[in-house]
Amino acid sequence: MLADAIRSETYRLSKNRTALFWSVLFIPIMGVLLATLGFVVAKANEAKLAGKLPPELMKGGPLDLGLTLVKSAGDFANPAILMFVLIGAATIYAGDYRWETWRLISARNTRPNLLTGKVVVVALVIVLATFAALISDVIASLIQAAVFGRPVTFSMTGAAAADFGLLTLTSWARILQFTMLGLLAAVLTRSLLAALFAPLVIGIAQFFLPQILLPMGVTTDGWLLPLLSPGLATDLLKAVIQGGMAAADLPDHAVVKGVLSLALWIGVPFAAAVVWFNRQDLSKE
Amino acid sequence: METVIDIRGLTKTYGTVRALDGLTLSIPRGGVYGILGPNGAGKSTLFRTLLGLIRPTEGEATVMGGRIGDPASMRRMGSMIETPRFPPFMTARQVLEWLARAHGGVTSAEIDNWLQRVGLTEAANRRVKGFSVGMLQRLGVAAALMTKPDLVILDEPTSGMDPPGIQEMRALIRSLADHDGVTVILASHQLQEVQRVCDRVAIFNKGKVITEGKVSDLTASGERLRLSVTPLAKALSVLGDRATLDGDVVVAAVPRAEAAAAIKALVESGVDIEEARWIGADLEDVFMSETGWTGVQEQNRAG
Structure with missing residues (x-):
C-alpha cells in the first residue's frame, strides 16, 4: 500500500516538469553558467586581476575532483538550494489541496500512507538535487581546469569517502528537515503559498536565533540552542565530520545534539501533519 | 435484501x-x-x-x-x-x-x-x-x-x-x-x-x-385523474383542494379507489364530463411534491 502511494506520487512528479526543473536543475545549471562566466572573465582579465583573486583559482597544481566533491557535499544545504528544493516539496505537499485531487486518491489508500509517500518522494527529490549539484560542481571544476589550463586529478581516500558520505547525508537531512515545515504548513493551511513561505520565515527566525539568545547566555554548550536551531545543529555535525580547525571549539555531545535536533525537526512536524491530516475534513480541498 | x-x-x-x-x-x-x-x-x-x-x-x-x-x-x-x-x-x-x-x-x-x-x-x-x-x-x-x-x-x-x-x-x-x-x-x-x-x-x-x-x-402513487369537463368552476368546487386547473382541464389527485365516487359526485352536481383518463406522475412531480411542498409548508409555518 505504501509502495502504491510512493509509485503514484513519483509518477505524478515525473510529469510535473516545472516543479522538477526549479527544485532539481535550476541551481546546478545557474551554478555552472555563473561559474563559467566568472572563469572566462577572470581569464580575460588575468593580468589586471593578478593579486586580487585567490591564487588557487587561476594558478596552482592539479585540480582534485575528489576534494571538489567533499567540499560540495558539505556546502550543499545552502539557502539557495533550500529555497529551490522547497518549490518541489511544496508542490508535492500542497498539490492535492491546490488541484482539489485529495478526493480522487484518498479513497485509494490510507491517509498516513499517502502523506508518507509524499515525504519519501521529497526525500528522493533531494537525492536528485544532491546528485545534480555534485555533478554541476564537478563540471564547473572541469571548466575551471580547462580555462586556466590546470591538470585534473581524482583522489578519494577512505577517510575522504567517509567524509563525503557523511556530509552528503547531513546535507540531505537538513534539506529534508526544512521541507517538513512545508508539509506541516500545507496540511494545516491547505495552501501552497503557506507551504512555501512558512519554512522560509521559520528558517530566517532560526538563523537569527543564536544572535538573540547568545547575549542571554544561551550557547551551543547547552541543549536548547542546537535543539531550537536545526541549521546550527547541521553546522555542528559538519564540523565534527570535517574535523581540523572547524572542530576546534565544538561543545560536548555535539553529534548527539546535531542528530537529535534534525531528528526532532523532521519527526515532530511529520507526526503532527499525519495526526492532523487523519482528522481533517476534505469537504473542500 | x-x-x-x-x-x-x-x-x-x-x-x-x-x-x-x-x-x-x-x-x-x-x-x-x-x-x-x-x-x-x-x-x-x-x-x-x-x-x-x-x-x-x-x-x-x-x-x-x-x-x-x-x-x-x-x-x-x-x-x-x-x-x-x-x-x-x-x-x-x-x-x-x-x-x-x-x-x-x-x-x-x-x-x-x-x-x-x-x-x-x-x-x-x-x-x-x-x-x-x-x-x-x-x-x-x-x-x-x-x-x-x-x-x-x-x-x-x-x-x-x-x-x-x-x-x-x-x-x-x-x-x-x-x-x-x-x-x-x-x-x-x-x-x-x-x-x-x-x-x-x-x-x-x-x-x-x-x-x-x-x-x-x-x-404510480402520484397518478392523477385528468378530466375534460364543463363548467370548470363547478367541477373545481365539487372536487375541492384535490383538484387543480391545467389549461381547460381539471387534474384531480384522487386515488383509484375513490375515482368512481368522485365522478358520481360531479355528475350529480350537473357537471358534464367529456373525457376522463388517468395520467401517471413522473419523478419530477414526485420530487416537487415531496421537496417543494415541504418547503412551502415550513415557510408558512415560519411566517
Whole structure:
C-alpha cells in the first residue's frame, strides 16, 4: 500500500516538469553558467586581476575532483538550494489541496500512507538535487581546469569517502528537515503559498536565533540552542565530520545534539501533519 | 435484501448548519440507486462521508460491510464527487496512469479500454488543463470505474455533457449494473435521467430522507385523474383542494379507489364530463411534491 502511494506520487512528479526543473536543475545549471562566466572573465582579465583573486583559482597544481566533491557535499544545504528544493516539496505537499485531487486518491489508500509517500518522494527529490549539484560542481571544476589550463586529478581516500558520505547525508537531512515545515504548513493551511513561505520565515527566525539568545547566555554548550536551531545543529555535525580547525571549539555531545535536533525537526512536524491530516475534513480541498 | 450501504442516524454539522440530520438509509446491492434533492439537501455531504473524506458528527455507516474509511472496503469502491479536477499539467492518459498506480492492479490495456469507453481516446494525450467540463466528467467516470469496483458513487455524472454524451453515460451506467453486477449510486438534478436509469431512488431534503422506494412505485402513487369537463368552476368546487386547473382541464389527485365516487359526485352536481383518463406522475412531480411542498409548508409555518 505504501509502495502504491510512493509509485503514484513519483509518477505524478515525473510529469510535473516545472516543479522538477526549479527544485532539481535550476541551481546546478545557474551554478555552472555563473561559474563559467566568472572563469572566462577572470581569464580575460588575468593580468589586471593578478593579486586580487585567490591564487588557487587561476594558478596552482592539479585540480582534485575528489576534494571538489567533499567540499560540495558539505556546502550543499545552502539557502539557495533550500529555497529551490522547497518549490518541489511544496508542490508535492500542497498539490492535492491546490488541484482539489485529495478526493480522487484518498479513497485509494490510507491517509498516513499517502502523506508518507509524499515525504519519501521529497526525500528522493533531494537525492536528485544532491546528485545534480555534485555533478554541476564537478563540471564547473572541469571548466575551471580547462580555462586556466590546470591538470585534473581524482583522489578519494577512505577517510575522504567517509567524509563525503557523511556530509552528503547531513546535507540531505537538513534539506529534508526544512521541507517538513512545508508539509506541516500545507496540511494545516491547505495552501501552497503557506507551504512555501512558512519554512522560509521559520528558517530566517532560526538563523537569527543564536544572535538573540547568545547575549542571554544561551550557547551551543547547552541543549536548547542546537535543539531550537536545526541549521546550527547541521553546522555542528559538519564540523565534527570535517574535523581540523572547524572542530576546534565544538561543545560536548555535539553529534548527539546535531542528530537529535534534525531528528526532532523532521519527526515532530511529520507526526503532527499525519495526526492532523487523519482528522481533517476534505469537504473542500 | 442484501445491502451495500447501511446508514444509521448520520449527522454532519458545519457550525449551525446540519448538512445531514440523523440520516438513516439502506441501499440494496445491485442496480442503480438515485439520490435526489435540491441544492444543499446533503447529497454531496453524504457521498463525502461515505468515502471517508469528511467525518460524521454523529451516527455510523457501513459500506461494503466495512466501517467508513475501512481500507479494504474503500478499495472496492469507485467514485466521482462533483466536477472532478486533475493536476493541470497531466494528460488524460497520465491521470489514469497516476491513479492506477495509487490503487494498483490496473493495466495499461485497461486504461486504453476505459479511455475508449468514455470517448476520450482521441483526447488521451491532451493536457486536462484544456478540457471542457463534459470531458472532465468523462475522465472522472473512467477514473472511478477503471479499478473494477463493486460499488460506484457518481455525483452528477452527466453535468456539462452534451445530449449524445448524456445518452452514452446513461447506457454505460445501465450496462455496469445489468452486465457487470456493479451497484451504482448516483446523484443528479436531471430527474428524467434518474427516472430512466435508476431502479430505486431516495429523495433528500434538509439532510434527511423524505421518501424512498422503487421508481415505479413512487410514480404510480402520484397518478392523477385528468378530466375534460364543463363548467370548470363547478367541477373545481365539487372536487375541492384535490383538484387543480391545467389549461381547460381539471387534474384531480384522487386515488383509484375513490375515482368512481368522485365522478358520481360531479355528475350529480350537473357537471358534464367529456373525457376522463388517468395520467401517471413522473419523478419530477414526485420530487416537487415531496421537496417543494415541504418547503412551502415550513415557510408558512415560519411566517
